[in-house]
Amino acid sequence: MTTPRKLRYAVLGLGRMGQRHALNVAFKTPRAELISVVDPRPISSEWASTSLPPSTKVFQDLKSCLEGSDVDAVLISTETATHAPLTIQALNAGKHVLLEKPISIDVETSRQVVHEAEKFPELKVMVGFSRRFDESYREVKRMIEEGILGQTHLVKSATNDQYDPSGFFVKFATSSGGIFVDCAIHDIDLARWFLLPQSASTTDGMVNKKQVRKVYALGHNVRHPELSRLDDVDNGIGIVEFENDTILVVHANRTMSHGHDCFTEVFGTESKVIVNGNPTLNRIEIRDSHGVRTESTPTYYERFKDAFVTEVNEFTDAVLEGKPVPITLLDSLEAVKVASALQHSYKTGQPVFFGDDGEAILT
Amino acid sequence: MTTPRKLRYAVLGLGRMGQRHALNVAFKTPRAELISVVDPRPISSEWASTSLPPSTKVFQDLKSCLEGSDVDAVLISTETATHAPLTIQALNAGKHVLLEKPISIDVETSRQVVHEAEKFPELKVMVGFSRRFDESYREVKRMIEEGILGQTHLVKSATNDQYDPSGFFVKFATSSGGIFVDCAIHDIDLARWFLLPQSASTTDGMVNKKQVRKVYALGHNVRHPELSRLDDVDNGIGIVEFENDTILVVHANRTMSHGHDCFTEVFGTESKVIVNGNPTLNRIEIRDSHGVRTESTPTYYERFKDAFVTEVNEFTDAVLEGKPVPITLLDSLEAVKVASALQHSYKTGQPVFFGDDGEAILT
Amino acid sequence: MTTPRKLRYAVLGLGRMGQRHALNVAFKTPRAELISVVDPRPISSEWASTSLPPSTKVFQDLKSCLEGSDVDAVLISTETATHAPLTIQALNAGKHVLLEKPISIDVETSRQVVHEAEKFPELKVMVGFSRRFDESYREVKRMIEEGILGQTHLVKSATNDQYDPSGFFVKFATSSGGIFVDCAIHDIDLARWFLLPQSASTTDGMVNKKQVRKVYALGHNVRHPELSRLDDVDNGIGIVEFENDTILVVHANRTMSHGHDCFTEVFGTESKVIVNGNPTLNRIEIRDSHGVRTESTPTYYERFKDAFVTEVNEFTDAVLEGKPVPITLLDSLEAVKVASALQHSYKTGQPVFFGDDGEAILT
Amino acid sequence: MTTPRKLRYAVLGLGRMGQRHALNVAFKTPRAELISVVDPRPISSEWASTSLPPSTKVFQDLKSCLEGSDVDAVLISTETATHAPLTIQALNAGKHVLLEKPISIDVETSRQVVHEAEKFPELKVMVGFSRRFDESYREVKRMIEEGILGQTHLVKSATNDQYDPSGFFVKFATSSGGIFVDCAIHDIDLARWFLLPQSASTTDGMVNKKQVRKVYALGHNVRHPELSRLDDVDNGIGIVEFENDTILVVHANRTMSHGHDCFTEVFGTESKVIVNGNPTLNRIEIRDSHGVRTESTPTYYERFKDAFVTEVNEFTDAVLEGKPVPITLLDSLEAVKVASALQHSYKTGQPVFFGDDGEAILT
Structure with missing residues (x-):
């Protein structure tokens, strides 16, 4: 400073x-x-x-x-x-x-x-x-590094967007790459961060190393049947089996009634942590004729607005002080590779395996 | 058996x-x-x-x-x-x-x-x-006896009934003794159980021993102005200062929108426990356009229905096996004494002190 | 009566x-x-x-x-x-x-x-x-039947057992049929109940009707490596795609630290409900040096003890009054078919498809 | 901007x-x-x-x-x-x-x-x-102004600090004015904001208007007996009965094990809201051998750090744009008057009444 x-x-x-x-x-x-x-x-x-x-x-x-x-x-x-x-x-x-x-x-x-x-x-x-710039996810990362969770082996994660009757996002669906590339990519990046401690965030040739064993995906359209024409879905489930025997289960959707609800369960041998189990908008609980309730963050922005500031601050610090950036490009490439493979699995109905070169074998 | x-x-x-x-x-x-x-x-x-x-x-x-x-x-x-x-x-x-x-x-x-x-x-x-027959309150009692809470010093308790537009209870208000005798008496009994470990539930002349130093009460009517004629209120606050320097703060009302909401905070020097912080009807959470919510027990009965069965079972056992009953009559008498003193304090706007004989000094 | x-x-x-x-x-x-x-x-x-x-x-x-x-x-x-x-x-x-x-x-x-x-x-x-005899799951069924959830399309469910260092259950692992048949079968039965409203609980030839499109499973052993010899896992993930385009994602494990944690998320187009999001043992919340916390049900029994009584009561009523039993044998057969197919998918690493005769095509 | x-x-x-x-x-x-x-x-x-x-x-x-x-x-x-x-x-x-x-x-x-x-x-x-600069309390104020709570009539509030074995605060206890002036004053200010909509935050001679009918306080020392010499307590309970028949019950203490726990219940005729019912440090829930738990904000600062920034921003805006400041000095004076009267009531063991001139009658 x-x-x-x-x-x-x-x-x-x-x-x-x-x-x-x-x-x-x-x-x-x-x-x-x-x-x-x-x-x-x-x-x-x-x-x-x-x-x-x-x-x-x-x-x-x-x-x-x-x-x-x-x-x-x-x-x-x-x-x-x-x-x-x-x-x-x-x-x-x-x-x-x-x-x-x-x-x-x-x-x-x-x-x-x-x-x-x-x-x-x-x-x-x-x-x-x-x-990666959110204080809660960072605290999870810290807990993992300190061994508090034991060995992490499974991430179950959801990125569930509020249903938008206007169908705003559908306009971008053609260019967004589909629900796994557009939404689940966040969960994929988190899972790699939490489950692959050795390889993630490093730059030494990781791109060629086999990190993923196979992926599988499925999904359906419950409120946006128009997505079917684009081979896309408003509810997608993806499963990623990493080469180190850890697993990600991700659910992305666009159909929640209460708000943007993204949560992540990280299972370790010693404990499990949940981030954002209840997507509260603030610290208020209401007790009225609807029961005991909290209001939810309507979009990802209310959930992550502080993270966006931290992101710029840390990138700025990295440049000004000549430090490595917190997320390498290779990390980002890996996330796209996994998301694309899930998209492919959804289309074919079959698992997609990865080769020894670390690339998806698309058949 | x-x-x-x-x-x-x-x-x-x-x-x-x-x-x-x-x-x-x-x-x-x-x-x-x-x-x-x-x-x-x-x-x-x-x-x-x-x-x-x-x-x-x-x-x-x-x-x-x-x-x-x-x-x-x-x-x-x-x-x-x-x-x-x-x-x-x-x-x-x-x-x-x-x-x-x-x-x-x-x-x-x-x-x-x-x-x-x-x-x-x-x-x-x-x-x-x-x-006293509810499994959660009993577990609190067990924790206290095992020293898990440290020294218990304060109970904050609420017996808040759902608002009944029909005013059903008002018909009985004349003969119920007022909100402190009718509702808060449960909280008074619990507080004695949790705060007076030596004297409660014993029969050795306790009735004449000074247990309470002073009480104070106030209240107001927000939905049942007709109660004012009976010197009663639909929201009453009572404070009891016991002779052993422990304190009860109790809030009884008849005006909740969401259901019957009775909860108790027990403060010990090592930890605090809350019983029924959320009066859930069951194990369901709903996420819909009203947010993230649970439904509440509508009346005390849904909250305590198992306790009523246990109560009969244990009284039956006490008789059949010649064991002492779990709650002595003297305990019950003490609770009435405190509740009545609160009712008196509400009417006079002044604290009510207790004498060395253990009786309220009503002026 | x-x-x-x-x-x-x-x-x-x-x-x-x-x-x-x-x-x-x-x-x-x-x-x-x-x-x-x-x-x-x-x-x-x-x-x-x-x-x-x-x-x-x-x-x-x-x-x-x-x-x-x-x-x-x-x-x-x-x-x-x-x-x-x-x-x-x-x-x-x-x-x-x-x-x-x-x-x-x-x-x-x-x-x-x-x-x-x-x-x-x-x-x-x-x-x-x-x-099926638990009051919370029944309330969910009622809400579905009344249309409160809209169209149900996805169930995400977990049956997560507390880790038992004694490895008690491992002794029975050879005869239990594996984690999907032993544990996930409950989630499969629930999912059928919630997602297949027309066919479930009926007896008219359902056994021959194709209800499932395909299933996929994977898993790993994080605390019980000895299970590998039995082709079994202590953490299994299963995905079931039903013929009516609804989906079940189930996670069964034996490795939780806090207790038996089984929860079910039911997604409808109008709302989502969660059963047992927090597996509380009772209505107590503790605030001490470990934070704000609740204790968990150690086993399935504490969670479902009332359901076991209801189960006998209702079977008894069905016999005495000549009414149909609440769960048909065909329902139970279907659950075993799905669980077995998941077990097979886990072993082969490939999806298992179902034929038009409603039977799994095991290759 | x-x-x-x-x-x-x-x-x-x-x-x-x-x-x-x-x-x-x-x-x-x-x-x-x-x-x-x-x-x-x-x-x-x-x-x-x-x-x-x-x-x-x-x-x-x-x-x-x-x-x-x-x-x-x-x-x-x-x-x-x-x-x-x-x-x-x-x-x-x-x-x-x-x-x-x-x-x-x-x-x-x-x-x-x-x-x-x-x-x-x-x-x-x-x-x-x-x-007053915290987003949750502000949302409550907005809800009140929009009539969502109905008529607000009761505030139950707690400012409970984490126990500090070093007794750091005790050094300042002589000059802090006692627990009601030092801690409960926040709750008093909030209660006036939520319960006195007409008079609070205005400057028209309010200082001479009777706002409070009477106050009552009591307390005890459970971990800091050394405070007794200063006529102060580590647990204080205060009750304020406002002239418009609304009520504040406030509990201030210095003895929590889990962290800084300040919460406020606001009762309206239509609904009740709770602010900060669980003083979570972040959006993480941990499930481990201690149960299902969240960590708590250790001090008021983690709870209100954003509010301190907003406070400076809004004061700055008020000056630069010639607008009224959000909190008038008269509001602040009233809060001190009430807190001092509670301190006096604690010392005397009797209620303190207020006169028609809006000043406490100290006897």
Whole structure:
């Protein structure tokens, strides 16, 4: 906290989440500074002019931004399909990159970004898996490392979104990669963090090492039958059997009535912990004609809003202090590989096995 | 469990609770046998003929019952005002007596029953404070006796009834003795059990020993203004400072929306325990548009239905095996003394002190 | 409740659970009467003579029991392997049969019992899936039938036993059929009850109808490596995809530290309900140096002890009043079929599909 | 958020809480700027030089600070006894004042500060009752204002601190004013906020209006007998009967084993809400040999750390935008009056009544 130097950011994409990132960088992250934002839509310029510090410059595209403002890092919060090309463009312009998950919905494109990043070892690149910055998940990680859980062997996890009658997300379903790539990827990343202590978060050739034995998935549509045309589901179940004999069971859905309900059970030989067993919105309990009840976080954002700030703070610290970033690109690549394999298993109705090269054998 | 001998009961009063007692004695208490019931109302005879074992005799009053059926014990579940005379009548006929709380709403009448009972040392008399037979409260008692709570010093307790728009209970308010005598008496009995380990449940002259230093009460009517005419309230707060420097804070009301909510916090120097923090009806949690919720026990009966069975079982065992009953009459008398003093404090707005003779000094 | 006629029972097997059944029939089930018990072990005779009503006769085998005592029904609580032969023997002697789950660990033997029972339409036979008699699961069933959950589509269920360092259950592992047949069968039965409203609990040829599309299972041993020799695991995950597009995810284990923890999440389009999210032993919450905590039921028995009484009561009522039993034999056969298929999937690492004849295609 | 103008702060007192305030003003409050800190202790200078922005000036006393740095506002976080004189000194130097509760432990001194502040209507003065800035308590306030609770009539509240074997707080007990002034004052402030909707938070002569009818208090020492010499207790119970017939029951203690446990029940005619029924540290639940459990916030700070940031943000906004501060000085004075009366009631063992002038009648 002693250096006055701040990391200068451009935020790319001012959708709902991009606006939150811009506000966080501008107002809530002491060592980060918001220099510019990039979004071609007039409504975004307007929002920026009324909501961000007056000094913030607004650009229509990354190229003009890089030419017209002096930034150290870009935070990419655009549509998934643009994550990879924007990351590569920013790297080649010498900028650090913090990007929203996933790198890409496609393993090969993701792998290409990893290879590109390896050419710029002096630049930091991190995919923001927000849950890794949440204080509760971190405490679980600490407990595991201290041996409090014994040997962790099983993660049962759920990412259950509130049902949206407007079907908003369905519009993005074609480009989101399907429920396993879009939603369950968070649980996959967590499971790897909790179950693969030796290999996760390291960079030494892990990409080629076999981590997963096989995966299996199934699902169904109970409120969004229109997803069937996209080979997608509103309720998906995935099972991942890791090479070290640990297991992930993940359930992702879009159909809850009470709110966004993501919880994770981590089973160790000594104890089990549950994160977010009740997705309470706050510390209030109501006792009325509906019984004894709590209100729930409506979306992932209310659940993880502090984590998004921590994520920027820690990425900023890593750059300013030359430390490794908390999540390696290889970790992010592995998560995409597993999610894609689950998607494939769902389509074929058969398990997908992984080869000794660590790649899914897609038949 | 080895003797075939059963204790033969008459149940007096077939109101809602009396019917439950009759069914319990008839069907759920292996060593008790229902011989006869007493209730003058035709509708009660009718109910008895369709719901009780065909062998059960129905009488209009206790006298005919005692003449017309051969019973060992009576279970008194009539209106409060009749508890004392019926008890005395039964004792003089040589019957054991299990009676609903309280002995009487009036300390002097209660004391008279105690004195009468002393004349029949071979007969068992017990006031059924149902909570003492509840497995959770018993486990707390066990924890206290094992020292797990350290020194218990404070009980905060609530007996909060569901609001009944029909105002059913108001009809009985004149004869119930007021909210402290009618409701808070359970919390008073529990507090004595948990806070006065030496004196409670013993019979050695405790009645004359000063146990209480002072009490204070206040209250208000928020849904039943008609109670004001009776000097009663639908929300009453009472504080009891015992002579051993321990404290009870009790809140009784009739105005909850979600159900019957009675909970007790017991503070010890080493730990605090809460009984029934959430008055769940069953083991179901619902997650719907109202949030994450549980349904509540609507009345005290759903909360304590097993305790009522245990109560009869244990009284029966005490008689058949010549053991002391779990709750002494002196305990019950003390509870009435405290409840009455609270009622007096509410009326006067001033604390009520107790004298060295253990009696409230009413000014 | 008006008829004095009681159903006369023999209880076969006086192991831990058999003793409890004998006591229930003797003391807690008003319309049932314990006439005799059967167990060849001297220690069981001794226990019976001190714990059961003096009138109870003790036999060494079923044959002498049937000859030496006049019973209407037998309750079979012996080792699993004897369930089928004892049931057939009792049926042929004209007795009603209430038996512990499962009929057999083997589908063909189970099917044989079903066929045998069909020869005696006047006799009642029921497998006691205790959870169907639990008040919370029943309330869920009622909510489903009333449409409160909307369309039920997914059940996630866990039967997690407390770790027993003595490895007691391992001794029975060879004859228990494996974790899916021994433990997960309860969850399978529940899932069928909640997800297949049309077909479950009916007897019209269901046995030949395709109800399951495919199942998949995996597992690992984290505390009982000795199970590997038996092709069994101490943690098993099973997935069942029913023909009506609903899904069951079940996790059975033997490795919890805190107690027996069985919970069930039932997902409907309108709401989700959870049964036994916290396996509390009682209504006490403790706040001490370990935080805010509740103690857990150590075994399934503390969780379901009331259900075992209800089970006998309802079977008794069904016999005495000539009503259908709550669980059909075909239901029980289906549960065994699914459990066996899961066991097979675990061994092969591949999904098991079901044919149009409703039978698993084992390859 | 559009103006670049920031409010320039000096933080007075760098004890544990003062350090947190300094860090919040420096790093977490976008429109506030930390200019200087004041603390005479060398260790504080040292801490400031390593933990605060390098530009921060450090002074030994307020006078030099006001001369040597250009600030708009002071945040007073010194020992309670200095709150009043420092506030008056700052006001006379033309500075806005945000000060830790209470104004003073003494009603007359508090009143003097109120009168002094009235001389500087252009300056903002606010006592930081942190709970009013907590999102959960605010949501309760919103629910009350929207009528969701019906008519609020009763608040039961607890401020229960973790037992500190070092007896740290005892050192300050002489100057803290006693448990009701030091701890219960938060609950008193909340109760006024929730129960007196018309009068609270307004400035129109409320100070002279009778708001309280009478108060009563009692208490005991169970772990800190040394407090008896100071006429203080480690467990205090207070009851406040407001003139509008609403009631507060407050329990303050220093003796919990599990952590800082402050919770508030607000009873309305339509529903009851509980804030912080379980003082969870995070969203983790542990299931191990101690049962099913959560860890608790060890101190008030973990519970209210976000509220302290919001408090500075809102005071800053009020100054920069010329809006009223969220808590009036009269509110703070009333809270001290009630707390002092409870302290007096505890000493005398009698209720304390309030006169028509709104002042306690101390006899």
